[in-house]
Amino acid sequence: MRIAVDAMGSDDRPAPDVEGAVMAARDFNLGIALxxxxxxxxxxxxxxxxxxxxxxxxxAGEVITMTDKPxxxxxxxxxxxMHVGMRLVETGEADAFVSAxxxxxALAVATLHTLKRVSGVKRPxxxxxFRNMTGYTIICDFGANADCKxxxxxxxxxxxxxxxxxALKIEEPRVALxxxxxxxGKGDELVRSTTPLMKDLPGINYVGNVEPKEVLKGETxxxxxxxxxxxxxxxxxxxxxxYMGTVLREELTANPVRMVGAALVKPGIDSLRxxxxxxxxxxxxxxxVNGVVIIAHGRSSAKAIxxxxxxxxxxxxxxxxxxxxxxxxxx
Amino acid sequence: MRIAVDAMGSDDRPAPDVEGAVMAARDFNLGIALxxxxxxxxxxxxxxxxxxxxxxxxxAGEVITMTDKPxxxxxxxxxxxMHVGMRLVETGEADAFVSAxxxxxALAVATLHTLKRVSGVKRPxxxxxFRNMTGYTIICDFGANADCKxxxxxxxxxxxxxxxxxALKIEEPRVALxxxxxxxGKGDELVRSTTPLMKDLPGINYVGNVEPKEVLKGETxxxxxxxxxxxxxxxxxxxxxxYMGTVLREELTANPVRMVGAALVKPGIDSLRxxxxxxxxxxxxxxxVNGVVIIAHGRSSAKAIxxxxxxxxxxxxxxxxxxxxxxxxxx
Numbered sequence: 001m002r003i004a005v006d007a008m009g010s011d012d013r014p015a016p017d018v019e020g021a022v023m024a025a026r027d028f029n030l031g032i033a034l035x036x037x038x039x040x041x042x043x044x045x046x047x048x049x050x051x052x053x054x055x056x057x058x059x060a061g062e063v064i065t066m067t068d069k070p071x072x073x074x075x076x077x078x079x080x081x082m083h084v085g086m087r088l089v090e091t092g093e094a095d096a097f098v099s100a101x102x103x104x105x106a107l108a109v110a111t112l113h114t115l116k117r118v119s120g121v122k123r124p125x126x127x128x129x130f131r132n133m134t135g136y137t138i139i140c141d142f143g144a145n146a147d148c149k150x151x152x153x154x155x156x157x158x159x160x161x162x163x164x165x166x167a168l169k170i171e172e173p174r175v176a177l178x179x180x181x182x183x184x185g186k187g188d189e190l191v192r193s194t195t196p197l198m199k200d201l202p203g204i205n206y207v208g209n210v211e212p213k214e215v216l217k218g219e220t221x222x223x224x225x226x227x228x229x230x231x232x233x234x235x236x237x238x239x240x241x242x243y244m245g246t247v248l249r250e251e252l253t254a255n256p257v258r259m260v261g262a263a264l265v266k267p268g269i270d271s272l273r274x275x276x277x278x279x280x281x282x283x284x285x286x287x288x289v290n291g292v293v294i295i296a297h298g299r300s301s302a303k304a305i306x307x308x309x310x311x312x313x314x315x316x317x318x319x320x321x322x323x324x325x326x327x328x329x330x331x
Numbered sequence: 332m333r334i335a336v337d338a339m340g341s342d343d344r345p346a347p348d349v350e351g352a353v354m355a356a357r358d359f360n361l362g363i364a365l366x367x368x369x370x371x372x373x374x375x376x377x378x379x380x381x382x383x384x385x386x387x388x389x390x391a392g393e394v395i396t397m398t399d400k401p402x403x404x405x406x407x408x409x410x411x412x413m414h415v416g417m418r419l420v421e422t423g424e425a426d427a428f429v430s431a432x433x434x435x436x437a438l439a440v441a442t443l444h445t446l447k448r449v450s451g452v453k454r455p456x457x458x459x460x461f462r463n464m465t466g467y468t469i470i471c472d473f474g475a476n477a478d479c480k481x482x483x484x485x486x487x488x489x490x491x492x493x494x495x496x497x498a499l500k501i502e503e504p505r506v507a508l509x510x511x512x513x514x515x516g517k518g519d520e521l522v523r524s525t526t527p528l529m530k531d532l533p534g535i536n537y538v539g540n541v542e543p544k545e546v547l548k549g550e551t552x553x554x555x556x557x558x559x560x561x562x563x564x565x566x567x568x569x570x571x572x573x574y575m576g577t578v579l580r581e582e583l584t585a586n587p588v589r590m591v592g593a594a595l596v597k598p599g600i601d602s603l604r605x606x607x608x609x610x611x612x613x614x615x616x617x618x619x620v621n622g623v624v625i626i627a628h629g630r631s632s633a634k635a636i637x638x639x640x641x642x643x644x645x646x647x648x649x650x651x652x653x654x655x656x657x658x659x660x661x662x
Contacts, residue, residue, distance in 0.1 A: 067514075069514075133577070133578075146511065146517075146518060146520070147519050147520045178563065180559055180566070185400070186477075187477060188477040188478050188557070188559040189478045191559075211570075212563060212566045212570040212571075213570035213573065216570045216571065216573075216574040217574075226519070227511075228511055228518070228522075229560055231511040232509065232511060232543060232564050232567070233563050233567045235542055235543045235544065236543040236563070236571070237570075237571045238543075238544070239542075239544035239568075240568045240572055241571055241575060242544065242547075243548075244571075244603070247464075247603055247606055247607075248579075248599075248603055251596070251600070251602050251603050252596050252599050254599060258595060258596050258598070258599045260592075260595055261592040261593065261594070261596035261597075262592065262595075262596055262599075263592070264588055264589060264595065265582070265589050265593055265596060267589070268582030268589045271582050271585075272575070272578050272579055272582050275578055276575070276578075
């Protein structure tokens with residue numbers, strides 16, 4: 001298997017991107033195509049021992065930055081590392097593409113300029129994996145589609161169902177709609193219109209509508225939402241976790257007695273952090289395009305990139321794209 | 332001043348409701364009208380020393396429960412404690428009403444059956460107060476209106492601006508729209524349509540669009556959103572804070588060494604909890620109706636009810652309703 005990795009994706013590119021790709025090549029015995037400016041990547045690769053690793057550079061002269069406008073840059077920079085990397089997947093020269101770059105641009109490059117939508121898929125969706133009290137919850141859509149119709153949400157459920165069964169090995173995953181109350185009649189117009197349709201959707205284990213607290217309690221495996229609301233919920237979780245981490249650090253170092261106590265509970269705090277660590281998960285798969293694309297966080301470390309590559313490998317192994325084709329085709 | 336308090340609002344009614352009202356009567360030297368079934372309230376009041384306190388019972392024979400459907404119960408139970416309490420405000424027999432009951436029902440009772448909308452106000456809104464890193468952020472709307480138009484959001488900004496200036500004593504409060512990215516062009520259709528209008532809104536210190544992390548960092552005093560999204564963000568904050576509290580407790584008690592450490596850092600954990608304590612704030616004002624209405628959390632303790640009464644008193648002192656009348660009338 002050969003995974004294409006965007007060398008110019010992350011905020012600190014190319015260092016974490018290249019190091020993460022090297023780690024992945026070694027740890028998972030994978031072929032890697034590092035995509036970006038040849039010179040830049042060569043200089044970065046020289047810092048690592050890559051003997052015995054199947055790492056190749058594929059030159060891409062342009063770079064899409066985090067501040068580039070998605071639609072415009074996707075159209076204008078046809079030789080960006082994203083375009084070149086996704087074209088490798090399109091032509092079969094790579095099995096998947098991983099990027100920690102501009103999410104909106106990656107979406108536009110995949111959907112409009114390279115891989116294109118799977119036939120029958122109305123809107124590709126981002127499928128974020130969050131930890132909950134007992135395991136993982138998939139939020140779909142996590143931000144690809146701010147404005148949705150009920151039929152998009154039904155397909156998000158179907159695509160997330162495929163991903164959850166195959167990549168997370170959960171049989172009969174529970175699917176819920178995100179709402180501002182569990183009772184019927186709650187929700188915005190989109191949720192209220194989608195609820196009865198979701199109930200009747202064949203093959204989907206719809207368990208009702210949930211609020212954010214049920215998501216974190218693990219009362220559903222998949223939570224379906226439009227990309228605006230799904231993104232706000234996920235980012236609110238992240239923001240509060242980060243906020244509490246900061247406040248906790250302040251409180252535990254406020255005086256010498258607490259610092260002694262903090263030293264004793266440090267393994268517990270480390271474990272808390274590990275239980276919330278997004279690096280462990282990797283990235284966010286873009287479902288519904290003709291190829292495996294994993295979008296990692298812009299602030300990704302090498303470890304996060306490595307794990308996003310593992311996630312890409314798993315998606316390829318599990319034939320996610322083929323399964324989505326059958327699911328949506330059959331839907 | 333005389334504040335009407337719903338004795339039958341909270342999940343554990345009437346105990347916290349009555350105790351909180353008694354505390355408020357004493358602490359703030361207020362007249363209190365406890366609204367609900369005479370016998371029930373008398374029995375509960377007998378548990379407290381109310382000598383020298385200006386507490387009176389106003390009988391209301393019906394009770395709206397948390398599982399009652401809002402619109403239906405607001406129409407059917409015209410003698411509920413909510414109806415009777417709000418009518419006291421309508422007739423001037425009370426200056427404000429506090430309830431920890433069914434939020435949707437309280438909205439319907441206020442808007443459709445008793446106090447009614449302030450002339451010119453398109454949609455009354457809930458204005459939740461959240462702590463951030465440096466102070467407080469107002470989320471408006473917090474759930475009264477799931478489906479909104481740009482003109483509603485503009486009024487939410489105006490009403491929250493009045494409340495923030497007067498009740499929170501913040502001059503020139505910063506106002507932002509909630510979005511899934513700070514850049515222009517992000518957001519759902521509603522946010523994108525509202526952004527240019529918000530920029531031009533006279534008297535409003537619009538500082539741009541924010542994501543959840545900027546909200547918690549305190550980069551705005553007011554965050555405006557439709558009630559569905561505003562509610563999801565606020566509840567996501569609460570859910571993650573609660574989740575982390577649970578995990579932290581598990582980790583700090585996992586073994587004897589950590590338990591010793593936990594004892595040493597306990598003041599820090601208590602302080603962390605206090606910094607996130609919603610009880611401290613009280614309730615959520617309903618802005619845009621002809622009277623002060625504060626809706627407290629269903630799980631309110633006596634202390635939370637007491638603080639919601641204080642919040643009602645402040646809103647009366649600061650003439651919030653009159654100020655909203657002028658603001659929207661002038662808008």
